[in-house]
Amino acid sequence: MKEWRFELSTKTGFTDVHGKKILQEISELGIATISAVETARVYLVEAGFDRAVAERVGHELLVDPVCEVVHVGRRASANNGGATQIEVHLKSGVTDPVAESVTAALVDMGAPCQNVRTAHKYTLLGQLSESEIALICQRILSNDCIETCIRGEDGEPPSPHALPYEFARVEWPLRALSAGQLVQMSKERDLFLTQVEMEAIQTYFQGLGRDPTDVELETLAQTWSEHCVHKTLKSSVDMTIDGRSVTFDNLLKETVFRATQELAKEWCISVFSDNAGVVEFDEVSALCFKVETHNHPSALDPYGGAATGIGGVIRDPMGTGLGAKPVANTDVFCFGEPDRTLAEIPKGILHPKRIMKGVVSGVRDYGNRMGIPTVNGAIYFDDRYLGNPLVFCGNIGILDRDKCFKRTQAGQLVIVVGGRTGRDGIHGATFSSGEMTHEHDSIFSHAVQIGNPIVEKKMLDVLLQANEAGLYEGITDCGAGGLSSAIGEMGADLGVEVDLEQAPLKYAGLSYTEIWISEAQERMVIAVKPENLEAIAAIFAAENVESTVVGRFTSDKKLKLRYQGQLVCDIDMDFLHEGVPKFARKGVWNTPSLKEPRLPEKGDYTADLCKILGAYNVASKEWVIRQYDHEVQGGSVVKPLTGVANDGPSDAAVVRPKLASDRAVAVSCGMNPLYGDLDPYWMALAGIDEAVRNLVCVGARTDRIALLDNFCWGNCAKPEVFGSLVRAAQACYDGAIAYGAPFISGKDSLNNEFACEDGSTISIPPTLLISAMSLVDDANQCITMDVKAGGNLILVVGQTHNELGGSHFYKLQGELGANVPKLDMDMAPKTARALAGAIGQGLVASCHDCSEGGLAVALAEMAFAGGLGIKVHLGDLPRGPGCEGAAAQLFSESNARYVVEVAPEHLDAFATCLEGIPVGQIGSVVEAQILRVQDASGRTVIEAGIDMLKSRWQAPLNW
Template sequence: MKQWRFEISSKQGFPDVHGRDVLEDIRQLNIQSVEDVISEKVYLIEADFDLPFAERMARELLSDSVCQDWHIGKSGVPAGPMQATLIEVHLKSGVTDPAAESVRAALSDMGAGQVASVRTGRKYVLLGTVSDNERETIARRALANDCIEDVVFGMDAEPPSPHTQPYTMKLTEIPVRDLSDEQLIQLSKDMDMFLNLKEMQTIQSQYRDLDREPTDVELETLAQTWSEHCVHKTLKSSVDMEHDGKKLHFDNLIKETVFKATKDLNKDWCISVFEDNAGVIEFDDEHAVCFKVETHNHPSALDPYGGAATGIGGVIRDPMGTGMGAKPVANTDIFCFARPDMKLEDVPKGVLHPRRIMKGVVAGVRDYGNRMGIPTVNGALYFDDRYLANPLVFCGNVGLIPREKCFKNAQAGNLVVVVGGRTGRDGIHGATFSSGEMTHEHEDIFSHAVQIGNAITEKKTLDTLLQARDANLYEAITDCGAGGLSSAVGEMGEKLGVEVDLEKVPLKYAGLSYTEIWISEAQERMVIAVKPENLDAIMSIFDAEDVEATVIGTFTGDKKLTLRYQGTQVGQLDMDFLHEGICKYDRKAKWETKKLSEPVLKAKDNYNDDLLKILGSYNVASKEWVIRQYDHEVQGGSVVKPLMGTDNDGPMDAAVIRPKYGHDKGVALSCGMNPCYGDIDPYWMALAGIDEAVRNLVCVGADPERIAILDNYCWGDCTRPEMLGALVRASQACYDGAMGFGTPFISGKDSLNNEFVCDDGTRIAIPYTLLISAIGIVDDINQCVTMDVKGAGNLIFAVGLTKNELGGSHYYKANGELGANVPTTDLKVAAETAKRLHQAMKQGLIRSCHDCSEGGLATALAEMAFAGGYGIEADLRGLPVSDDCVKTEAMLFSESNSRYLVEVQPENFDVFAKLMLNIPFGQLGEVIEDRKLLIHDVQQKTVIDADLETLKQAWQKPFAW
């Protein structure tokens, strides 16, 4: 076989966009010596063809004759006076290379004959006097990620060999029966199992009873299945809580809080909750919708692009694996980062700069979500420096599923078929890894836990699975997520028993041991249960669209998990022990109400500067830079888009899509989260999150009687009682909030141990973070409402009470304070307000509606005005306030919950006012032609007086990247 090397570069006179971006990234590193960057694509192909064919290939396939040049072989440094530095970046051996797979397909179309390997890489020529040190920094910090890529310098260096060593079967037993406690702990550590002593002892006693030693694959299976990531042992544990000295006990924390609300509410429109890969609720007579939100934090910290891409790729497979498989119709994403302008020297060792993390994460979600053809319609970004080493990446997906396809039914005798991507060494130990805390060494040790996605494989798999579902050709489906086949097959066979022949699993390359095959978290794989008589029919569906599907085993009925490799049994576990054997935990939790006080800030005559500062803060600022990179219109169902208004740049409160052509029913999606409040009290933080998520849905026209919510906890190390105490407080709020609004939780997930140990031993824990995602049904999308003001002369009303609640507010934050008066929620009033407003919307009385939250009243008014292109004149005398809310700053910036700002046409005043009877509301002002925001205080002093352009510019500036 010949080794061919192709280099593709931009032609003279045509811009090298990628090179330009890299140059900008280098400048961000404060390196000024590089004057220009030339970027090239490199293809390394090992094949039989001759030079004329190679030239044809370069000309026809690899290059664009209009704007690109090609070169076969290695080109030298460009001529010219400037010093040139050559850097090449190649994927590490074994890392998925999606482009290589497409090139292979294209080569076969061209009739290339035998092709042994295809690899792609990137080459950079840095022009300028670059020192060795700078070269190293640029390579590591701007060009490549050590986790997945190798860097090659200069002309002579060769990229790593693509070939892997073959694997020879060797059955490995791990003696545990005679180990001491210390040795058990050491074993758990050595094998990256993240199991604690009690769990290791449980395993030990099981094998003592069985009178044999476990095999490696058995231990790995137990570690995966019992990982925090997979079973959520903390939330399910029994908890003794001490709250301000008062004692409380939970037998099972989550069952008595989050799940209990769902059970107590007992909504008949909930179809499947907390059982399947996503929660399922009724949509219309024919269809249901399901929703799941996952986190992918640890992988995104190491490889932001790959981690986030596989985060969205993974959560898309949840609806695909729910019931008999749903069609994904919308994505959501919420990210938490440290401030992107943080100084380089403030970033600890082993941690990527937050700006690089943010750019990588956004690009990862963009490239995967867009390729899947699923609109990313809702999301949020939060910034707090405590997310520096533990960025949070929440990805969500909504699916549409026929009502009669909401449940699975695998039976003994069904074949186990794995569909989609091949298995490689990527993502080994992802489940256990994500259950532990991170250290500065994780970058090296856990690079194998990072997975690389290939969206097109997933899209092809989805296309064919939906055909197979509609033809009733399989009995059950689930996705391969954390834990890989071990979790997917293990769970599907939990009630039946299953045997698997591991050598049948198709591999990306040779060399994987049976254990690696079993626990690999390689992406884009689904597992289905197929009746033998349906096998031919289903295989022909996959074949027709080049999707790989392989029978790897059988569901048996013996309630055992049996693993074989080349005919030898390598592991056998009782399903009961595997799924029920995990010991229960008793944990201690403690919460003491914090002793905080309210700051005394000087009263001012004018609050323009504060408003501008809040609008220009990272949390409040326009996220247009992110939103525009996502395709939010694909599938043709967008009704309320993320950005609307007169210039298509106003921030909508929630997204609405119409998932079925020709039907006017819609699905609305929103989220609520405010980690700032958690610094005061996690109970009120959680309640504010629920209030905000519900409010956002009500703003766009969703029916408050048809809202379901999801919880995603991201917390620190819960073996510390204070940490767990905070989680208990939040869980109590989840129960109260869900009951108060009548909004059941239908699914959730937690990610604990989000802490980082720096090389000097300092610990950084993230703030308590609870994301509430909400899904609502819109009966008639034609009645949806957006937040941009619509016309001069219309009246602006404030609905809901403004209280003296500046604690944790952006106003205090902008002034360097935290405060004590965290926003509380009167659930009775909140739920009633939502209901009445919805009635007003159904009667067509509301021209615009905006949720009043971060940044308070002044911020919300500013956003409504510049989104709609009209001014607003407001008078605080019309604002409904609590008795203790007397200061102007509180009226302007308090972040009290359950508040809405609405625009009503004057002729509808009476009807609207009647509807709002007994709800706190007041006429705040009106929409004016003059493009200004004017706010007068109760003494009729003008406290805010700013033109819309200034306000909008301040709001758009932080992310005008």
């Protein structure tokens, strides 16, 4: 057996686009001595074939015959003088999808091989110091978490040949341990369990009269992890709000859940119980929606972390009911400001620009390969996300209404479908529940998973066929916690027994515990009646998808694991799922004493508008959006970018999930962490209102809005941090009730704090993402935010208040302010309903909500998206008391406001629809491509060409 080495490099005369990009990144590092970067793809193929066959493999399979050359063997550097060669290899055990494809292709060629590995080779032309080389390797070429850099002509790392595993049952004696020793054990074994939890486990095993095995403890730690059980949000709370005491028995049940229960919407099919919330779509179909975070892995390996984030959340709808077909992705990210110098970044943290680029490419490569359009999202920048970037990924799926519930029964087989099990991602669930430190990148690199979207796509294709044929009775995804979580949950009410050695492995050497808790991606577990086994296995095999029977559901309510016939786990499902001690938490909220700044009124606010348009949070995200396929599946109705030049910012996305029907789903989000610094209660309501406004703006129904919550908070053991979360949870209840919009699913990610080397911590701001979806009865009735025609009228719906607290306008001046935007919970839903009614009657030409940057930004965006001018006079702007100043009128971020464009002939009918709602006709659309705003006195306070405004808005993130 020989290891053939193939190097593929760009042919002379053709552009090496990867090399060009890397050269640019090197120059961005401030290294100017490099004249060129040459890249090569490297394949190491272990095979029995001879050189003649190897040459054919190189020429027929690996090379692009037009623009590449192939070299069989190691290609010497052409330029020995000032050239540095670096080869980047995957670390042993890291999934290599390309290698898997090449292995299969070699079989097609009739030249089967033993093993394939891939690498990338970079030749840097120019003089470099050792430290510069190290910097380039670390910052640009590789991620130490998953890759190794080899220098010069060094031989490649040896092919991994893992040693086989020899069974040894491991017990972790804890019955006799003291409280302190229990805590130490939890820490040393990365269990992330508290003393109380360890004591509960100790008591349980004392009752059994034996010590636990390693896999039993790991299973408990994973099942009881914050990530899986949300013990903080379900804890009882002693809360003090400005000295007033409030208590909760179970925070989540008394806030978010309670709203859903009280609303009791008949169109909600399944809420907070399955992998995603399920609502009705039409007579035969239902929609499900789930949003997850993948924060900690994305901090360590932005590309892999984000890719597996989207890959993981896609499996949630796939594992909801009897399986949904994913139809749309969403993504929302929070990063540190991207223009920080490296010196400003604490040790152990990747630069925010690198994190952002990695995260965007990770979501792009996975989402696009799955063939699911990524249609809605947001990006929020704040330096408090430096150590803990947030990566929210969402997925909407469609399923049959008669297949919304599982029917798993005793006697059915447990079958693992999809990818194989490896060492990837071990301890992901427990790791994501803890705090990050500057050492985390080295300690927890094994928690990073690498995705292979094609494995997931293949699995999806066959599962949909098996679902249509009715060949399985239950399904769930392997997410955090792997088989432990998936099988443990599926068997919770029944009992299950599993033979772990049956699980197909990527490579030898995994212990029974590793098999059980591995978070290897692209796996689903299904429950199959024994009589259907042959038929379902045939469907999977027909498309090269692996499926393996690993166990059987029982009726003894026990979790029994065996390895080669030996019992390694035998615990009660009740203890596993109900035994976690309930948390009691304290929360404190003291309304901060904040002051409004005294800023002199200016004569002209054009410069302020330009600066806000160019603020990272407001600026165009086109660079990101275009990298996502937002049109695959053919259902696109309102795209993320809209307007005369296809580049204006849509409020929400609209998708037709069934191509033969004009019924559609609208999806949006709302989030504004800055308001949380003033009051998380109003922050949460602003998020809900924003998500609702965005749906209204495209023409969605207001009576079918379903909400999702994603809480990302700092360390909730701190009463003031937890107190702010409680405030936000209370607001979720109030907002859901006010809008009649139930929460159908949610998720939290807590302990988002980063411990710096110097002992300081960076905590993220309270971050609540509200995602929303609703129905559109007829896609042809949707509208977009770009102004349509000169002569049309511009109206503002909703009242503007003096609410500049937490606004972008204040941020520009370095102020926070005090007047956080509040929500009139009576008027806001009435406004939304009335406006939706007018849009439904076809009376509105365009509609955009006022959010970050307020009215001025909304007007600017509508104008430049439509390629037309807008002239307004603020005299008739509906406004509350204390809102006389132009700054407040232009930039206040008051909720429940919309800017609408109405044709003159529709004005009367529009006014009738909006009766009782504050509406002001403030101006009109003009052909001249200028935005001009006059204040109540007639003074021009903003005047600018729309092209200039657009370029200010597009410039910051036009990478």
